[in-house]
Amino acid sequence: ESHSASPAPGQTVRHAITPLDHQRVQLERLLKDPSKPAYIPPPPKEKTVRAPREMMKNVQGSSAGAGSGEFHVYKAGRRREYERLKIMEESARKVLKTAEFERKRKEAEEHAEARTAKNRARRQKKKERLKAKPAEKSPNGDDGKDNTTEAPVKKRRIINGTELVFRKPGEESEEDEE
Numbered sequence: 001e002s003h004s005a006s007p008a009p010g011q012t013v014r015h016a017i018t019p020l021d022h023q024r025v026q027l028e029r030l031l032k033d034p035s036k037p038a039y040i041p042p043p044p045k046e047k048t049v050r051a052p053r054e055m056m057k058n059v060q061g062s063s064a065g066a067g068s069g070e071f072h073v074y075k076a077g078r079r080r081e082y083e084r085l086k087i088m089e090e091s092a093r094k095v096l097k098t099a100e101f102e103r104k105r106k107e108a109e110e111h112a113e114a115r116t117a118k119n120r121a122r123r124q125k126k127k128e129r130l131k132a133k134p135a136e137k138s139p140n141g142d143d144g145k146d147n148t149t150e151a152p153v154k155k156r157r158i159i160n161g162t163e164l165v166f167r168k169p170g171e172e173s174e175e176d177e178e
């Protein structure tokens with residue numbers, strides 16, 4: 001009879017399994033053999049309203065002195081009626097929710113389609129502009145404009161207070177011309 005914290009060899013310590021352990025064990029069992037099909041329980045059945053009876057057997061009259069058993073009959077009938085109303089409200093709420101979802105989805109789809117059409121038009125315009133530019137130029141290399149009035153654009157950068165001019169090879173500087 002030892003009262004030590006560690007179990008004797010060959011004994012296993014049993015304790016209450018936590019939900020995390022339970023889930024871990026289920027996953028390990030599931031992943032042990034991936035080729036084995038996993039059991040997926042069917043979804044819960046949707047509640048339906050029972051059709052009303054053709055003929056009521058125990059119609060409550062207005063006479064005084066109802067027996068003690070009538071209370072339970074009344075209570076059960078009331079419970080069924082409330083359940084029926086609850087199911088009808090839930091189905092109406094579900095229909096509204098579905099309609100709202102479909103409306104939002106359609107709205108988002110139309111918005112995305114509008115943006116796509118706008119971008120498509122922009123791309124098409126850009127493509128047409130690029131096609132129009134080479135068409136403006138004539139075959140001899142002259143684009144129809146008088147190049148003598150246009151001065152060549154020179155890139156300039158100021159570094160440490162001095163101006164640095166970038167030129168293409170073979171281009172003469174303004175200082176060399178003077």
